[in-house]
Amino acid sequence: MNAEPPLVEVKGISKRFPGVRALDDVSLSVGHAEVLALIGENGAGKSTLLKILAGVQPPDDGEMLVAGRPVRFRGVEDALQAGIALIHQELNLADNLDVAGNIFLGREPRRFGLLDLATMGREAAEWLGLVGLDLDPATPLSQLPIGRQQLVEIAKALSTRARLLIMDEPTSSLSARETETLFRVVKELRSRGVSVIWISHRLGEVKELADRVLVLRDGKNAGEISTRAEIEHDRMIRMMVGRDIDRLARRPSHRPGDVVLSARDLRTPAHPGHPISLEVRAGEIIGIAGLVGAGRTELLTTLFGITPAVGGSMAVAGRAVTPRTPIEAISAGLALVPEDRKQQGLVLEMAVRENMSLVALWPESRAGFVDFARERRLAAEMIPALAIKTPGDRQAVQFLSGGNQQKVVLAKWLAMKPKVLLLDEPTRGIDVGAKAEIYDLVHRLAGEGLAVVFVSSEMEEILSLADRALVMHEGRLAGGLSRGDLTEENVMRLAAGGSAERMSA
Amino acid sequence: MSGQATTGNRAEAGWRVLRGLVSPKILGIIGLLAVVCLYTALASDNFLKVGNLENIVHRTALFGILSIGVAFVIITGGIDLSIGSVVCLVGVLLPWLLVQHGWSVPAGVGFVLSLGAGIGLVHGLLVTKLGLQPFVVTLCGLLIYRGVARGLTQDQSQGFGTAYKGLRSLATNRFPIFGEGGFELPATTLIFLVIAVLAAVFLNRTVWGRYLLALGRNEQAARYSGIDTGRMKLLAYVISSTLAALGGMLFVLDINAAQPSDFGNFYELYAIAAAVLGGCSLRGGEGSILGLLVGSALMVVLNNMINLAHPQYQNVEFAIIGGVILAGVIADELVRRAARRRPAA
Numbered sequence: 095m096n097a098e099p100p101l102v103e104v105k106g107i108s109k110r111f112p113g114v115r116a117l118d119d120v121s122l123s124v125g126h127a128e129v130l131a132l133i134g135e136n137g138a139g140k141s142t143l144l145k146i147l148a149g150v151q152p153p154d155d156g157e158m159l160v161a162g163r164p165v166r167f168r169g170v171e172d173a174l175q176a177g178i179a180l181i182h183q184e185l186n187l188a189d190n191l192d193v194a195g196n197i198f199l200g201r202e203p204r205r206f207g208l209l210d211l212a213t214m215g216r217e218a219a220e221w222l223g224l225v226g227l228d229l230d231p232a233t234p235l236s237q238l239p240i241g242r243q244q245l246v247e248i249a250k251a252l253s254t255r256a257r258l259l260i261m262d263e264p265t266s267s268l269s270a271r272e273t274e275t276l277f278r279v280v281k282e283l284r285s286r287g288v289s290v291i292w293i294s295h296r297l298g299e300v301k302e303l304a305d306r307v308l309v310l311r312d313g314k315n316a317g318e319i320s321t322r323a324e325i326e327h328d329r330m331i332r333m334m335v336g337r338d339i340d341r342l343a344r345r346p347s348h349r350p351g352d353v354v355l356s357a358r359d360l361r362t363p364a365h366p367g368h369p370i371s372l373e374v375r376a377g378e379i380i381g382i383a384g385l386v387g388a389g390r391t392e393l394l395t396t397l398f399g400i401t402p403a404v405g406g407s408m409a410v411a412g413r414a415v416t417p418r419t420p421i422e423a424i425s426a427g428l429a430l431v432p433e434d435r436k437q438q439g440l441v442l443e444m445a446v447r448e449n450m451s452l453v454a455l456w457p458e459s460r461a462g463f464v465d466f467a468r469e470r471r472l473a474a475e476m477i478p479a480l481a482i483k484t485p486g487d488r489q490a491v492q493f494l495s496g497g498n499q500q501k502v503v504l505a506k507w508l509a510m511k512p513k514v515l516l517l518d519e520p521t522r523g524i525d526v527g528a529k530a531e532i533y534d535l536v537h538r539l540a541g542e543g544l545a546v547v548f549v550s551s552e553m554e555e556i557l558s559l560a561d562r563a564l565v566m567h568e569g570r571l572a573g574g575l576s577r578g579d580l581t582e583e584n585v586m587r588l589a590a591g592g593s594a595e596r597m598s599a
Numbered sequence: 600m601s602g603q604a605t606t607g608n609r610a611e612a613g614w615r616v617l618r619g620l621v622s623p624k625i626l627g628i629i630g631l632l633a634v635v636c637l638y639t640a641l642a643s644d645n646f647l648k649v650g651n652l653e654n655i656v657h658r659t660a661l662f663g664i665l666s667i668g669v670a671f672v673i674i675t676g677g678i679d680l681s682i683g684s685v686v687c688l689v690g691v692l693l694p695w696l697l698v699q700h701g702w703s704v705p706a707g708v709g710f711v712l713s714l715g716a717g718i719g720l721v722h723g724l725l726v727t728k729l730g731l732q733p734f735v736v737t738l739c740g741l742l743i744y745r746g747v748a749r750g751l752t753q754d755q756s757q758g759f760g761t762a763y764k765g766l767r768s769l770a771t772n773r774f775p776i777f778g779e780g781g782f783e784l785p786a787t788t789l790i791f792l793v794i795a796v797l798a799a800v801f802l803n804r805t806v807w808g809r810y811l812l813a814l815g816r817n818e819q820a821a822r823y824s825g826i827d828t829g830r831m832k833l834l835a836y837v838i839s840s841t842l843a844a845l846g847g848m849l850f851v852l853d854i855n856a857a858q859p860s861d862f863g864n865f866y867e868l869y870a871i872a873a874a875v876l877g878g879c880s881l882r883g884g885e886g887s888i889l890g891l892l893v894g895s896a897l898m899v900v901l902n903n904m905i906n907l908a909h910p911q912y913q914n915v916e917f918a919i920i921g922g923v924i925l926a927g928v929i930a931d932e933l934v935r936r937a938a939r940r941r942p943a944a
Binding site: 400419420421423424425430432437438439440441442443444448452453455456459462463464506 | 826827
């Protein structure tokens, strides 16, 4: 460190949430005119750290210094005063206003109590020029593509005299060209003395932009790369993953049977440019890994007919069927445990047994009449089989815990005896005990010949549950990893857009 | 021991059936109905007269038919504002076709009922296929059908005169179930009871009823579970408009005169109010047929109360009815909040 204190410095920051230690004695410093990349796996503490820096949350312990002076932010306003602005992953703009209106939202220049539109337009144009946007400040925001909206958000931050921009996954929804523009703007800002904390899973862009890299793992500092020349893919991955991979208990695979689900050049509406082909065998458990936004959920919803394929073909148990609706998918033998349990998986106000019978209701009805005895039997069978903790089958599912709710969703699908079970983040928001039970259940079902495809953002889940993993990157299948190659490093490498290292022959 | 268990089960099953029929929510509205009846009976000697009771049962049946229809749409989370205008269109069309244009009775009746079904189909398609808002679609329907009714008839009142006694008996007949001079059951009440039983069975006992309740609570989860939510909603709009057409037919057969400019005015709001009083949530997914019956009866008795006990307040009838409904809904919301605070049973 030189005589001049760094722009922003935090020392020994800790933050606890009920049951979790999100940050544990973390330190970070950003110099003037510097791009610092902050990387780490999902749940490593990146978002907590940036929320503390931006004044969204106060830390439990530790101190923060801005230009060498201790500060204590009571809110976002204080952070903005100190020159720190956060640019969210989802932009915080009002798309019913024009560009100038957005830049000055809440700080509008006024004359005689009315909006001073002339001043607003003139000053907005200056800030837009700084981010390389040459457009009329009176343009409605909704007419701009997402990449330009983001530049407007940056212009807005600069207009508050921000000296440090914190950018959370800024390129996650940008096209390649928009990403390039953003890189140019960030470099230009750096040359004008603005600093940036760049949070990204995409190691390629970290290498391109960052002056230094700070790695977080499990809420702690996991190291730093402080010279540009040393910023390399493999090194960053090793630091993010750590060295304690062997503790994961793997289960024995079942002997796979015939191909039950196959997709050939399947094009999802979300990523039509990347055809996907895959095959899943009976008894096989396939994990789909990748970053948030890589197109994993979209792949499942396309397989299940919710967002029907725009090209390609599918076959289930040898029968050609490319479902256009969930009804077609279900009759072909597919089941989907969706990502959002409460919105997509359950009718919360309905009873446990009514939720369980929802899918099997029609095939098991007599001339359209609900077979209530059968419905009760189904619940009486599923509740002990899945160890669902509920006071009774008439309990509304909204009163069950997350894990038990998820088991009700599973029971609903098992009732139709599917051939292929698709699971989207099957254990999100579920406690450790219920998690283990769901893993056991999935494993047991695979043993009975069910083909399982699950999407997960949790590395441990992919490593311990999957017989084989498919890794997605920006809408395409970046690669497949069989058991022998299924390591955390390989998954991360493929997920970040690199290529896997073959370890087995 | 097994005998004991059986009795226990039987008692429990009986209790369950009772609870299914009379949920606590309906209990409140039944109480309100009883209070209003008691009050009116005390305030006016005419209330308990046989003729008045017959009239109440008769009118409850007519409004109840409309209310069952709109309840299906409300259960899907939608709304049908066109009911009053469908009542009007059918009410003027039927005598117009039969009397002025010499259509046969089966052709006329068949046509107006199909027209109702067709109107519901169009509403349903606009809502499910085009994604228009139910409020907007049926608000336009409200304006269009009344306009058409007035245009076709050049705003002239339509009626059957002294003809078509047989057809009109559908709405005017009374069955002396307690012998001569006693209470006579209106034919409309029988029609209503048949529809109510069919609707209750459909809603509570069939797969489609379950689907409607499920999609009303959470349409996305229903769709993800393989329910054809579009088709079920379409069905609800068809039921609503068809029952509105049936109601319109019975109203005109009963009254024997339909003035296009005001026949059926506000009936959609009576139907919706009765459904809401009877336990339908405008958020969707909730509703019971027994509740609709009680809700419709309350609307009719409130009107009767003002006519008999406070004829001087007839001008403020709407304000009184509105106030009572609002009080009922507020009480219901307070009860629900209290229930939520208690741990789940």
